[in-house]
Amino acid sequence: MPRGTEFSSRVPDGEHTACTFRSSRDVTLYPLQIVGAKLTGVPPDIPSLDRYVPAGRSVCGALRLTLRTTGEARFDDQRELDRLPVYLAGDERVASYLFELIHASALASITGMPNCFGDAERPLSVVAEQAVGYEGLRR
Structure with a gap:
């Protein structure tokens, strides 16, 4: 648009x-919708999780987003989707806390198919360098 x-x-x-x-x-706009969002502890379903985070840092929790395509769209067809802007809405305190948590504490972004994070046949996509960004905060 x-x-x-x-x-x-x-x-x-x-x-x-x-x-x-x-x-x-x-x-x-991409044919995607967020159908679930959870703040959790350390994800037990991602084997060897520490290999995805910088040395000297440790995972304390995760923000897990569940996405679904809309209409007839398929994830495989979203080749140009290399960034996923997300708008945080809701109670100001909660949205502000989430914003701070995401932008100050993010160690990596890991994507994979639901219930397949431990499946060697379905590799994960991992971004550990600048995993989360906000254009207004870039130096």
Whole structure:
């Protein structure tokens, strides 16, 4: 979607006015939706987890997102999906805490098929260098 595209928010119950805004940059939409999000302890289903994190650091927990494609789309067809921008919404305290947790404490981003993180036949995709970023915070 080109820069300057107009968006309108949903109208909350009891309200009558939608918030309207325009994008400040081009936006690429992918046929994906987040269907689950959990903050967990150390993931027991990722064998040898420490090999994915920098030396001297240890995993204390994980933010696990479950994604699903929409319509007839398949994950295999999303070849240009090399970044996944995620918008944090909700209670300001919770969203702020998640933002800080993700951007200050991220060690790696690991992707794989559900229930297959320990399956040698289905390798994981791992990003350990700059695993999570926010364009406004880059130096």
